[in-house]
Amino acid sequence: MKKKATIHDIAKELNINASTVSRALADSxxxxxxxxxxxxxxxxxxxxxxxxxxxxxxxxxTSTIGVxxxxxxxxxxxxxxAGMEAIASQQGYNLIIxxxxxxxxxxxxxxxxxxxxxxxxxxxxxAMDGDDRSHLQRIExxxxxxxxxxxxxxxxxxxxxxxxxYARAFEATEQLIQKGCKRIVHFAGQGDVSIYSxxxxxxxxxxxxxxxxxxxxxxxxSRLKKxxxxxxxxxxxxxxxxxDGIFSANDIAAISAIDALREATLxxxxxxxxxxxxxxxxxxxxxxxxxTVDQNPELMGNKAAEILLKQINGEEIPDSPTVIESKLVLxxxxx
Amino acid sequence: MKKKATIHDIAKELNINASTVSRALADSxxxxxxxxxxxxxxxxxxxxxxxxxxxxxxxxxTSTIGVxxxxxxxxxxxxxxAGMEAIASQQGYNLIIxxxxxxxxxxxxxxxxxxxxxxxxxxxxxAMDGDDRSHLQRIExxxxxxxxxxxxxxxxxxxxxxxxxYARAFEATEQLIQKGCKRIVHFAGQGDVSIYSxxxxxxxxxxxxxxxxxxxxxxxxSRLKKxxxxxxxxxxxxxxxxxDGIFSANDIAAISAIDALREATLxxxxxxxxxxxxxxxxxxxxxxxxxTVDQNPELMGNKAAEILLKQINGEEIPDSPTVIESKLVLxxxxx
DNA sequence: TTGTACGCGTTATCAC
DNA sequence: GTGATAACGCGTACAA
Numbered sequence: 039m040k041k042k043a044t045i046h047d048i049a050k051e052l053n054i055n056a057s058t059v060s061r062a063l064a065d066s067x068x069x070x071x072x073x074x075x076x077x078x079x080x081x082x083x084x085x086x087x088x089x090x091x092x093x094x095x096x097x098x099x100t101s102t103i104g105v106x107x108x109x110x111x112x113x114x115x116x117x118x119x120a121g122m123e124a125i126a127s128q129q130g131y132n133l134i135i136x137x138x139x140x141x142x143x144x145x146x147x148x149x150x151x152x153x154x155x156x157x158x159x160x161x162x163x164x165a166m167d168g169d170d171r172s173h174l175q176r177i178e179x180x181x182x183x184x185x186x187x188x189x190x191x192x193x194x195x196x197x198x199x200x201x202x203x204y205a206r207a208f209e210a211t212e213q214l215i216q217k218g219c220k221r222i223v224h225f226a227g228q229g230d231v232s233i234y235s236x237x238x239x240x241x242x243x244x245x246x247x248x249x250x251x252x253x254x255x256x257x258x259x260s261r262l263k264k265x266x267x268x269x270x271x272x273x274x275x276x277x278x279x280x281x282d283g284i285f286s287a288n289d290i291a292a293i294s295a296i297d298a299l300r301e302a303t304l305x306x307x308x309x310x311x312x313x314x315x316x317x318x319x320x321x322x323x324x325x326x327x328x329x330t331v332d333q334n335p336e337l338m339g340n341k342a343a344e345i346l347l348k349q350i351n352g353e354e355i356p357d358s359p360t361v362i363e364s365k366l367v368l369x370x371x372x373x
Numbered sequence: 374m375k376k377k378a379t380i381h382d383i384a385k386e387l388n389i390n391a392s393t394v395s396r397a398l399a400d401s402x403x404x405x406x407x408x409x410x411x412x413x414x415x416x417x418x419x420x421x422x423x424x425x426x427x428x429x430x431x432x433x434x435t436s437t438i439g440v441x442x443x444x445x446x447x448x449x450x451x452x453x454x455a456g457m458e459a460i461a462s463q464q465g466y467n468l469i470i471x472x473x474x475x476x477x478x479x480x481x482x483x484x485x486x487x488x489x490x491x492x493x494x495x496x497x498x499x500a501m502d503g504d505d506r507s508h509l510q511r512i513e514x515x516x517x518x519x520x521x522x523x524x525x526x527x528x529x530x531x532x533x534x535x536x537x538x539y540a541r542a543f544e545a546t547e548q549l550i551q552k553g554c555k556r557i558v559h560f561a562g563q564g565d566v567s568i569y570s571x572x573x574x575x576x577x578x579x580x581x582x583x584x585x586x587x588x589x590x591x592x593x594x595s596r597l598k599k600x601x602x603x604x605x606x607x608x609x610x611x612x613x614x615x616x617d618g619i620f621s622a623n624d625i626a627a628i629s630a631i632d633a634l635r636e637a638t639l640x641x642x643x644x645x646x647x648x649x650x651x652x653x654x655x656x657x658x659x660x661x662x663x664x665t666v667d668q669n670p671e672l673m674g675n676k677a678a679e680i681l682l683k684q685i686n687g688e689e690i691p692d693s694p695t696v697i698e699s700k701l702v703l704x705x706x707x708x
Numbered sequence: 709t710t711g712t713a714c715g716c717g718t719t720a721t722c723a724c
Numbered sequence: 725g726t727g728a729t730a731a732c733g734c735g736t737a738c739a740a
Binding site: 389390391392393396403404405408427429430431432433 | 710711712713715716717718
Binding site: 042085087088091092095100109110116117119123133134135137150153154155156176179180293319323324 | 514628
């Protein structure tokens with residue numbers, strides 16, 4: 039097992055000092071061009087590559103950013119991460135990506151691990167399985183900058199990057215109303231998390247603006263999974279009078295509801311119009327294809343990374359959240 | 374800016390030596406239970422957490438695994454990663470996830486960076502934009518274990534975790550034949566990568582077995598993106614006699630082709646039957662929904678991680694590739 | 709059971 | 725422009 043070359047090995051071979059090697063490889067102006075060339079050639083020859091562990095330890099900086107999302111296999115998050123990565127890698131930063139699976143407990147662990155790895159900053163979309171956010175305090179203890187994205191958080195100092203969930207929910211609901219819906223149910227998310235509460239508010243505000251009553255049973259909370267959507271579809275079909283519109287806080291529930299409704303021989307959008315939320319790619323391919331809200335995840339990732347990097351570089355960032363452009367995507371299901 | 378506590382700080386507070394603190398926090402049996410309790414309490418009080426950088430440098434082990442995939446936002450890869458993460462985190466390992474965007478050049482950079490970060494091992498699905506694999510040599514130089522998944526690689530020593538692309542392609546083609554297709558085109562991938570060449574072979578073998586001729590123009594190579602699928606659909610419609618079946622090496626091209634064919638008022642599966650590959654979730658929701666091949670990405674991730682961890686722990690792994698179970702998913706488009 | 713001393717590989721700081 | 729030395733924070737062989 040041959041040992042990896044270090045700057046000392048290179049130095050020894052060339053009969054010079056390790057610090058010169060270090061400087062040369064960092065392209066410091068304080069090393070003669072000729073020596074630099076010599077050192078670089080030797081480094082290449084010996085297959086040297088810098089040990090980032092040691093370097094980071096010494097410099098007290100890792101050029102690494104920790105990212106925590108509920109689940110990387112969801113389109114929204116994987117695309118947001120791609121957006122972050124684009125910016126981060128441009129500036130020589132690497133991402134460590136972790137999944138909380140929406141468990142606060144796991145999130146706490148991950149934060150601890152990432153801090154122990156001396157990440158220079160964090161980007162988090164917080165878990166929504168509870169309202170205890172005390173574990174975030176550790177980030178402040180470590181004085182690391184943090185950006186929260188998609189799901190707002192105000193328990194500790196940190197910038198928020200969001201879309202205007204309220205406005206889009208309002209507009210989506212209003213769109214259904216304008217197409218003639220009068221009895222619109224809302225598939226709401228559960229958990230103490232901003233995105234869902236804002237969407238409920240937007241829905242209620244739109245209904246109120248148009249003088250439409252909202253029955254209590256119309257606000258149906260669930261985890262918005264496939265089965266939840268089907269279940270809610272059956273439930274709403276048993277209501278009398280039957281609702282004529284659905285505004286769902288995500289696409290999955292909306293799509294599975296459509297399937298269930300059509301199985302019960304209802305027509306979409308003729309009998310019931312449906313509006314989703316998230317802009318999942320699937321929404322383009324369903325039949326009828328689904329109206330939804332494009333959350334612009336890539337741009338959100340870009341912005342989150344830009345802001346975090348600014349903070350890492352010592353810039354002051356205004357407290358007010360950064361709002362990412364988002365927009366309705368009108369398709370057949372709400373027409 | 375208050376400094377973070379180190380083992381020395383804890384030691385000083387308790388008037389003991391730093392090494393005792395180090396041992397206590399590692400739960401070494403060589404420290405009295407009472408001292409341990411004392412130290413742990415103090416550590417908690419001071420908000421101590423171990424500096425992994427220093428620890429890893431000293432131990433020459435990072436408990437970190439580097440993962441390189443073309444694109445994490447693709448369902449297959451994000452699910453495979455989820456599968457890896459499940460196993461890795463069980464054993465106290467973290468993943469650093471990187472995207473090559475199918476660029477060999479970027480892949481080479483990433484490998485260099487990951488090695489410099491002293492990862493304990495690598496899992497790679499190699500980029501397919503060329504046939505130069507010399508950059509992989511660096512992994513051998515560093516004597517790090519590596520597992521290739523999905524896309525086979527034999528240029529350096531390393532285990533492969535794959536599905537049987539040949540067999541599934543054979544079966545999918547045969548399925549189309551059994552449903553009556555006689556003129557089946559193949560949407561093939563391009564690039565020097567095993568998955569696509571195996572799928573072509575499987576297709577050809579099935580055609581040959583049933584005595585069906587394969588015209589040269591029927592093997593249509595492309596990057597299999599949305600536009601490629603549409604383009605190939607138009608092209609095949611201009612063929613005389615018109616093909617009556619499509620076996621596509623991925624789902625995206627198959628789905629966009631279906632859209633184009635239906636736009637041209639052809640019926641699927643009546644006029645043309647279609648079989649995809651990959652098991653993208655979208656395939657469930659299209660109409661008609663798409664027959665495809667479930668690649669079992671989560672299990673593939675599990676296996677890849679298990680095997681790599683064994684290697685990291687010094688176990689010898691047999692050279693022969695690990696083949697993951699995969700299966701056809703029969704739906705309307707091929708019926 | 710605890711303390712001493714040193715090394716992991718790099719970089720900052722001072723000297724020349 | 726280069727060399728010597730210490731320090732980053734931790735872990736461990738050896739001594740006590």
